[in-house]
Amino acid sequence: QVLLVESGGGLVQAGESLTLSCAVSGRIFSLSAVGWYRQAPGKQRELVAVPDKGGSTNYADSVRGRFTISRDNVKNTVYLRMNSLKLEDTAVYSCKLSQYGMDFWGKGTLVTVSS
Numbered sequence: 001q002v003l004l005v006e007s008g009g010g011l012v013q014a015g016e017s018l019t020l021s022c023a024v025s026g027r028i029f030s031l032s033a034v035g036w037y038r039q040a041p042g043k044q045r046e047l048v049a050v051p052d053k054g055g056s057t058n059y060a061d062s063v064r065g066r067f068t069i070s071r072d073n074v075k076n077t078v079y080l081r082m083n084s085l086k087l088e089d090t091a092v093y094s095c096k097l098s099q100y101g102m103d104f105w106g107k108g109t110l111v112t113v114s115s
Contacts, residue, residue: 002026002104004034004095009109012085020080020109022095029099031071034078038091039108048093049080062088085113 008020022034035050035057049059049069057069068081078095094108 002028002097002099004097004104004106006093006095006106006109009093009111011112011114014085014087014113014115016085016113017081017083018085018111019082020093020111022078022080022106024076024078024095024097028076028097031073031076031078033099034071034095034097036067036069036078036080036093036095038089038093038111040088040091043091045094082111085111087113087115089113 003025005023006020008018012018024031024034032051036048037045038048039045047060048063049057049067052058059067066084070079090111090113092108092110095106097104
């Protein structure tokens with residue numbers, strides 16, 4: 001069984017930074033298959049930073065240059081560093097692991113950006 005647990009969310013002011021963590025446990029093939037998504041109030045879930053087939057990361061246009069994904073294979077944790085946060089970054093951020101044709105989701109962590 002695979003378990004993903006996000007943490008690090010909270011209330012920040014616009015322009016500040018925040019780092020989210022996604023701790024992954026269970027039978028994992030590769031942390032490279034973990035990506036980040038978000039769902040803002042009243043909106044559909046959208047991708048934030050997801051791995052592509054070439055081993056790189058695809059970032060949403062709205063976060064490219066501000067957000068960076070990183071991985072710690074010793075701690076089995078994937079991070080999302082978010083800089084220069086904007087009001088429109090307010091959302092529940094979730095991580096997802098895709099492996100063996102299945103998707104495993106965490107419950108998410110709320111990020112609220114205030115002015």
